Amino acid sequence: MCRSFKYHQKTKHRGVILIYIRQQCLFSFEELIKFQPETKLSMVFKTLDLSKVVGGLQKKSKSGPKGYDPENILRALLAKRLENIKYTKTLVERLKSDPVFRYTCGFPVASRIPSEATFSRFTKILSDKLGSLEAILEELVVRAKELGIIDGEHIAIDTSKLDSYDASVPRSRVIHDGEHPDWGSKKDTHGNQVRWFGWKIHLAVDTKSELPVAVNVTPASVNDGTMAVPLVEDIKQRYSGIINPKFYMMDMGYDFDHIYRTIHDRYNAQAIIPLNHRGAYASPEGLGWDGTPLCSMGYQMTYWGYDNGSFKFRCPHMTGKVNCPMGTNWCSSSNYGAVVKKKISDNPRYFTYPRRGTAEWQELYNERTSVERTFARLKENLGLNNITVRGIRKTKVHVLLSCIAFVAGTITVNTSKESERAA
Template sequence: MTIIRQQSLFGIQELYEMEPTQQYQEIMDAIDLDAIFFEVNKKTSVGAPVELNYGAMIVSFFIRYVERIPTIKGLIKRLDHDLTFKLNCGFKVSDSTPSESSYSRLLTKLSESDIVERVQERVIHTAITEGFISDDTVAIDATHFEARDQASPKEKEQKKEPKKRGRKTKEERPKWLEEQAKELASLSLYEKKIEAQLDEPLHNLRTEVPQAPKWGIKKNSEGKNVFWFGYKGHLAVGASSQYILQSLLSSGNLNDGKAAIPLLKGLEQFHLPSIHLHTMDAGYDFEPIYEQIHRMGHQSNIAYNKRNESEMIGYDEHFAPTCFREHSYRYDSYDPKYETLKYTQPLECKECPLANQGQCQKVYKVRITTDLRKYTVPARGSKVWKKVFKRRTAVERVNAYLKEFYQLNNVRYRTGKRAKVHFNMIVLIYNASKLAADRINLSLKVQQAA
């Protein structure tokens, strides 16, 4: 590793500029390949003999993402024509190159198991154990990517009997209430309102998420609507370490906010005492999300999304109290024992005649439980709040990495089940590359100290 001089500048991009043999070894060392091999390998002596080198197949399947090979056909061609690449993937010279059908069967086995997600969790636990993850803030956001196929033409919807509008009569109301209850009970978990997720276990939240490709819509930076047919990848990223701590694949039409609670509940399994802040954009401004963060004993930092709400008299746009002359009180501190925000008198009030007459309150306190959405820690509009909110760019940076270096936009599969494997593999490779880069940085630091 003497070819690398500056430890502080080494990152994923520099890792990808290393010699392939060394690069593959560093990344694969961060992944529990034995667990994946045990999951997909034949476990019985009955049937046709195993002639394929499954271990090398798994490595080559991962290396395809590292080398940005877009298709399995391209991977097979590379294995056939590049002996060094074949050996670096773990194949012997005498091994025959697996066919597309063999790789397809491997993908099927991976899609029928959660092994990739379990190995991904082990990578995160390893990074925590080795001291590379000590974030206090997690940034959550979603990114969209298109499916391989275009949407099929919509079938003509059957004409439904128009619903009768207006207030129900006393005779009609019991029947209408019964119909409403049946309709609500028939909805899936992600069709219901977000508050339905609060008391659901994590397993249900993960298994019931819709994964079929659907039409999605989102406003871009210019305020224009962007349409796509495909999926959304939802990520919870450590703001300083930039590891993907939690991930979720969904249909393109799922509201971003409906993926937040599964990500938050997933974070609890790592028991990271350093994490206490969660920052998100205005697309996640829903009361149940604040409630989930509060239940975890953490603090929310979510942009406020005004919904035709009337202004609060005696408060500014950030819900800080104002004096008689409408100067905003300054956020001072937070008391975790009583869950109380403390505001102090505005600077303008020092020379105000009303202050001398006792008309202006010097200190103002408010419990965050009064309204978790309006009263956050740190307080909205304060310098500390703005500083924390800027950390949200970490997840946007990771989204860009996944699309630029790891082929997130290159979905080659028609079903959501296989697209999920594609997404999980990319997340796993990214975190493994991050862990490899951190390990190299640490070894360089030790060498420099010596």
């Protein structure tokens, strides 16, 4: 459909005059795209407020991408994760060849496309604004909580390896300043020892939604246990009064006294972690390997429930668990048998609620696998493994963008389903 004739062009072919009429389109591409079904990408971008990151960026940056709207570049970097585009080169080619994709990211259809170098410089700028990216993730998590997507009472914590884009170096040449990659080693889910050069991602995940709520990046040599409490503190500082975890699930690598004590004393929550005896030849004095008190004859006492803030243990002979040669009189003259009570505050590592060995404790611990599924989705579907940047700050940008894309995408899917059901 045309608005008017723009001009006539005459040519002569075999004595016949041919007239070509060039017409002006009634609608521009930008107007036509509005009649197309809304794309998944545009729906995700509607959930994001990027102003905190890009506000005033063009004015302050001298080496940045002059002539390009920084918000459009940031959208393109997020689209790279959401579309699982592996390389920046491929992203640039997609922007050039796909006008709908280009328009969705915010670039005018007839404009030039940022180069790979432009995206690289912009990533450097973002590495100086990590707090702003963290604020976007925080706002998305709060919104997911308000929508009922995130529950926030059960949190799983774990780490995952991330290979460095920097070339590996011998251990003797590693720079231990917290800014450079390092050699790491840990067992995978199958019990195999894995070594890599690069980084370690520390993640806290809501077990109901399997969405990340706190994240950090360190050199690969950093011990898992040293980063658990910082993640717990980060959740408390960012989401106080909004997300109040009751249980923190972690694997055996986090079995340290200070983690239990901090979570119990400071945050009034419970760490659910299997005991790691680390090659000990004997159990703690007066306790069994699982933290159960021992009677004077050395038998494990019988757990008899949780009563008024204390765990109750009874004589194993009286409860029929063992046939003690001394009977009950050795420990107590009561016909009820000897009783021992322990509070969680006595030793939060050994005395947990629910009690170790119970079905309730095991059910909570099984939720820990949610963090493994989160890592799998981030790596397989949201480009977390496709790292093409160097240095820990740029690596954090890379990780945060994947997490932001994950939470924003989940919110979009859930709100879209709610709208369909309401219709």
